[in-house]
Amino acid sequence: MTKSTQPSQPTQVTTLADLQRNFISDCLSGKLKQDNILLAKDIDSSVISAQGLMGIYQNSAIANITNSLILTYPVIEKLVGEEFFSAMCREFIYITWPKSGNMDDYGAEFPDFLAEFEHAKHLLYLKDVARLEWAFHQSSLADDARITDWSTLAQASDILQLQFLVTPSLSLVTSTFPIDKIWHLNQDETSPDTEVEFDDEQGNDTFIVLFRQQLKTVVLPITAGEFVLLKAFDNKYTFEKAIVAATQKETDFSIDDSLKKFIELGIISGFSESVTAQL
């Protein structure tokens, strides 16, 4: 691939803004065809056609975006296989262009896409596994919790009117599928021969909390009552109203056990006496 090193004389100049708009459009609008390349008149195609040249950039851009989706959705990639995952990502990218240079922000719409994608929508659990992976990604990136002096809790005038604060890395996910088991079985250290048993008949929903402990993001199954309790704390309910909500969901719910567990795990990271939200 060689051409003259001397720049040619311009004929009809395209502004830089137009050129860049067309470049992105060519790379992300779908399959390139010789007659639909917006940039064709602007690039030197004397050795390789505009389709061939833009194809290099399109493949590179899509590979970069796909790599960021692989980092966020490694279990989905394992479940459907590398080749299918890449093909699926390409279709997703064509309709979901990145809007930020921070690729950590990219891919929130992927779970909904999976539910609608013609060749994958029969895999009903995929969307929920992807929701779990997005939650994991968010927890991994979240701020640390502030350190709380728990000794001052005893001085609270009315503990039932307190708000318990949750760690910024908290994520809550629920599903009608055993997505926590699917997720665990597809981690690198798990034997590939292990299978997940689906238990649709009993309709047992799965409730999961995700949070970060030091360098590790934890995926932990919890009860329905605990799920509602943490959701209530996250929504800044008072302690009293959070207990009511949890007990309504789970009749034999034990607030003492759950509160102790979540404080020890660092999921509940503090408390506040200023009530800013109500049921």
Next chain:
Amino acid sequence: MKKIKGVGLGLRHQHFQEFIEKKPDVSWLEVHTENFFSEHSTSSKYLAKIRQDYPMSAHCVGMSLGSAAVACPVREQHLQKIKKTIDWLQPSMISDHLSWSASDGVHYLPDLLPIPYTEEAFEAVTKNINHAQDVLERQILIENPSSYLSFNDSTILEWDFLSALSKKTGCGLLLDVNNIFVSAFNHGFDALTYLESLPVEAVKEIHLAGYSIDIVEGKEVYIDTHGQKVYDGVWLLYEKTIQRFGEVPTLIEWDTDVPELSVLLAEKKKAEAIIAKVLNKQVA
């Protein structure tokens, strides 16, 4: 802020644990700034430990300095995140590319896209570099790109464009020897002419990496993949680079199919041997 010299390595997450536990003998490390935008993320916590033992350089991929729109919210937001990251990372050097990623203030293609070398582009890049240096309150280095196409409207040679940018904005240059080699093949220019045209005092850092070869419509195209060992031709060009620019801090970059750290350390030794040979120094 520890000063950078000698041959460093690009720090990748596959090697975090090894750097923390074994503290391999490497002069300095470079990170992709965008991977550490969240100060509290797991990756940032690893980096916070590693940076206690190694001088750091911050290499950015998303400033989009070649974008037409100077006032662009999506780029401004990105620049602020870079500032926040370097505030805690305290790198000795900050660099990005002569390329663009953002268009229209709304869309972002995560790649290093080529610009036409025109007066209009020169004005835009100049304003963008000045703005970045103002916001970051320090000099940045601009890396020469690798590219696979050229624009009909270009009227300035790439090396002249870079030299003029350096003179007008006071930015430094990051010389990617592999990129020169790749683009020289793809566009048919003389790599030595490129080297000889750049101002010696502006070059503050050198990158070395591997490329791959694609066949497009029956023609070979060199692709800057950073997924292989440095090619022999690039090592030869590196020798010429050291002859012209002296002992500039050099980085071994490897971004795809990242191998065992020992492979990168062996590449580092090769670079050190070339520096020693050219400058008549003893290898450590």
